[in-house]
Amino acid sequence: MDYSVTHFKIEVSEELMQVCRELLADSVCEAGYESFVDTDDGIDGYIQTQYYSEEHTLAHILDFPIETAAISFHTEEVESQNWNETYEKEVFDPIRVGSECVIYDAASPEAETLATEAPISIAIDQKMAFGNGAHETTKMIVGKLLQFDFAGKRVLDCGCGTGILSIVAKCCGAEHVTAYDIDEWSVDNTHHNAALNNVTIDEILLGDVSVLSHVDGVFDVIVANINRNILLADLPAIVETLNMGGTVILSGFYEEDVPMLLEKADELGLHEVERCVTNDWTMLVLGR
CATH class of the missing domain: 3.40.50.150 (Vaccinia Virus protein VP39)
Structure with a gap:
């Protein structure tokens, strides 16, 4: 399945940046975007290439509720192989849910210890899929x-x-x-x-x-x-x-x-x- 990434740049005051990120993600998810990653100057949104439309994306940000924010974007296709390699190289921190469950990166250098930390210890090799427990x-x-x-x-x-x-x-x-x-x-x-x-x-x-x-x-x-x-x-x-x-x-x-x-x-x-x-x-x- 081929994906594209849209780099959304948000020009706004620092105190409003996170609010704008969340509002923007909520708006453009209606255009088919599936996941988002915060960047220094906005967010990156991922969408299946077959569903991407510049016109459709623009339509969902024209009436952005924070008038002081200026939003621009550009989109490029993501190479599946390279994207997968990026996921594999990033080791996420262990996620603990109470004292009953720990979810840890299978590639973690502490994997052997984490595997016995809680009654339910789950190793995740995230690759390109969503859901390691951190969200x-x-x-x-x-x-x-x-x-x-x-x-x-x-x-x-x-x-x-x-x-x-x-x-x-x-x-x-x-x-x-x-x-x-x-x-x-x-x-x-x-x-x-x-x-x-x-x-x-x-x-x-x-x-x-x-x-x-x-x-x-x-x-x-x-x-x-x-x-x-x-x-x-x-x-x-x-x-x-x-x-x-x-x-x-x-x-x-x-x-x-x-x-x-x-x-x-x-x-x-x-x-x-x-x-x-x-x-x-x-x-x-x-x-x-």
């Missing part, structure tokens, strides 16, 4: 999964990225886990990380939400750490696979997005059970 959304979901009794439960991981949430669910005792992602790199990375942790993910599928039409059975717990627009579009199909009395855990969006997500959830017969917010990133736990 607020992933960390919130991991924290929630650690609270579940997964005995006899079936779990669905929508947009599995590195496979971190699937692996946590399996380590917590889930009977069956199905995961899918539209990105081939993510599917491969989930296979790789599951093997790295001696965990079996029962199904790892390549494709969008439509792959669920070929999946047998229903799920007791569904996790989806995806951007707001994809959640709104995919939630009806996702909920069709939810068992009665099941739980849906959503993240990947800001607190301001909650009302429209709850409206969609209500239409589908779901109700809010819990909400968690970290640095404006939000997790919703919904029940049926």
Whole structure:
């Protein structure tokens, strides 16, 4: 899968820079951008090359709410091989979720020690996929999964990225886990990380939400750490696979997005059970 990176330059006062970064990412994700990295003068946004449109991107920043900010951008294609090499060379710091779980870089020089630090110690070789546990959304979901009794439960991981949430669910005792992602790199990375942790993910599928039409059975717990627009579009199909009395855990969006997500959830017969917010990133736990 080919990706492009758009380098967004934001000219604004230092005290407003981080707010502008977050607002800009929220705006252009509607143009198809999947992930963002902060830079010294703005952000870099990654988008599948087939979905990139300069006109579409520009349309989403014309009405930027902070009038003192000047935004410019240019886009270039990313060489998959070089991007992958960059990910492999960067070692992320261990992420600790309470005293129960530590997520660490498989390439860390401290890997042997970290592997025995907590009851659940998970090694991640991130490569090009999203989700090593460091992002607020992933960390919130991991924290929630650690609270579940997964005995006899079936779990669905929508947009599995590195496979971190699937692996946590399996380590917590889930009977069956199905995961899918539209990105081939993510599917491969989930296979790789599951093997790295001696965990079996029962199904790892390549494709969008439509792959669920070929999946047998229903799920007791569904996790989806995806951007707001994809959640709104995919939630009806996702909920069709939810068992009665099941739980849906959503993240990947800001607190301001909650009302429209709850409206969609209500239409589908779901109700809010819990909400968690970290640095404006939000997790919703919904029940049926």
